[in-house]
Amino acid sequence: MAYKDLSRFISDLEKRNLIDIIDVEVDPELEITEIADRVSKKFGKALKFNNVKGSEFPLVINTLGTYERLNLGLGVESLDDIAEEIEDYLDLSAYVTLKGKIKAIPKLAPLPFIFPKKVGKAPCQEVVEEPNLDKLPIIKCWPQDGGKYITLPLVFTKDPENGQQNVGMYRLQVYDKKTTGMHWHLHKDGREIYEKYRKLGKRMPVSVALGSDPATIYAATAPLPKMIDEMIFAGYLRKKPVELVKSVTNDIYVPANAEFILEGYVDLDELRLEGPFGDHTGYYSLSDMYPVFHIEKITRKERPIYPTTIVGKPPMEDCYLGKATERIFLPLMKMQCPEIVDIDFPLEGVFHNCAIVSIKKAFPLHANKVLYSLWG
Structure with a gap:
């Protein structure tokens, strides 16, 4: 399901009981962060503050701060669904034969409309x-x-x-x-x-x-x-x-x-x-x-x-966006390094300092080759 805008996504979160609505006045200076940080650490709901001190506009935060809400926002059951679809597109062997090309038509048909x-x-x-x-x-x-x-x-x-x-x-x-x-x-x-x-x-x-x-x-x-x-x-x-x-x-x-x-x-x-x-x-x-x-x-x-949104010690909302990148771009990394089996960016590494990579090792120091490729 593609959401037309943020408002419709928020409405859907309300219907699914995935967002808390706060009507009491809150201060945009530090107080909203304190609340959102506490909720994030407990893997809690999205938050909508309807009464922010000094402003007539409501504020939302932590909207994509769990796998459930991120998957919902991207219209999939799992982030791996997107990766598998991209991997399917990138499988050039599927387009070699006439039969393969014909079978690929329904798969490729939506692409001109993106x-x-x-x-x-x-x-x-x-x-x-x-x-x-x-x-x-x-x-x-x-x-x-x-x-x-x-x-x-x-x-x-x-x-x-x-x-x-x-x-x-x-x-x-x-x-x-x-x-x-x-x-x-x-x-x-x-x-x-x-x-x-x-x-x-x-x-x-x-x-x-x-x-x-x-x-x-x-x-x-x-x-x-x-x-x-x-x-x-x-x-x-x-x-x-x-x-x-x-x-x-x-x-x-x-x-x-x-x-x-x-x-x-x-x-x-x-x-x-x-x-x-x-x-x-x-x-x-x-x-x-x-x-x-x-x-x-x-x-x-x-x-x-x-x-x-706020950033800080994980888990935070940005961690889940980083996880989306990890899963969605895995097929492209595999194109460059076919020996890669899977990859994991632990939330604790905040997507800057830690990656765990599984490979099909074929020769001594093979891991070094993959490491240098990923760094490059």
Whole structure:
């Protein structure tokens, strides 16, 4: 089942008793984190806070924070279902004979319909207003954080050379009602596009979507090759195209059914101190200088829901997104290293420091070969 948007996913969670609704007032500074962290550690439900201090908008957190909810969001019984389907597509021997090609037709038939669909009118543009981040229930996660952070943003950029769009998930530290940090690491695609704009001497347009369907949110985190559009991958996971609409102030196309869109630009000559930030390992990542995102317009639904997440010592919601990557991309790793049998990223390794790999060993030091391939 493909969810049209975050709101419909939340409604389904309510019907299945997989989300707790909290109507008492909560503080976005540290209190929501404390509650969500406690619930996450007990493998508890998603949470919807209807009365966040200082904001008119409800907030949801931990929506994908169990295997059950993640599988539901991606429309499968198990993450391995997606992996097996990809493995089936990649089995070239199935297409060798005429009989095999004919048998493959039903399997391949849906693929032309996974490409994004552009629309002229969209729910995410029902309201267009001047930027004021103070109205959003943005949380401060941990005591020593540098400030409040938008933690579940889909950051859309466009390559100035070939026009291809990219989307990634980079935290945004809020500086004031109109500006945030843009946490682009050197190895991220968004940073590479940023460097292209720097060489051209042009201001870089950016649009940020807050609140999409689960498949689109996951696709923004997936380690895809540069030539594969994340929205095509989201369409593949959804088994139907992602609807996109042109931003109001720039030429970037964003998910039409998002809850909020932040439109603006990154000034190429401006850097500002970003951080610290309580991170996956349970330690704070250090402050450093990063580009600044200037917001020119905010568009939204008439009754949007603000999504957020927290990271810290596992288990946390991000662990399950990492597990999705482990299972979904296993067939591609097997293509590069056919000797791989299976792989496990333990939650305790927070998907940075630990991988357990099972292989069909054929010669001495075979494990070293696989190790170097995975590192590469």
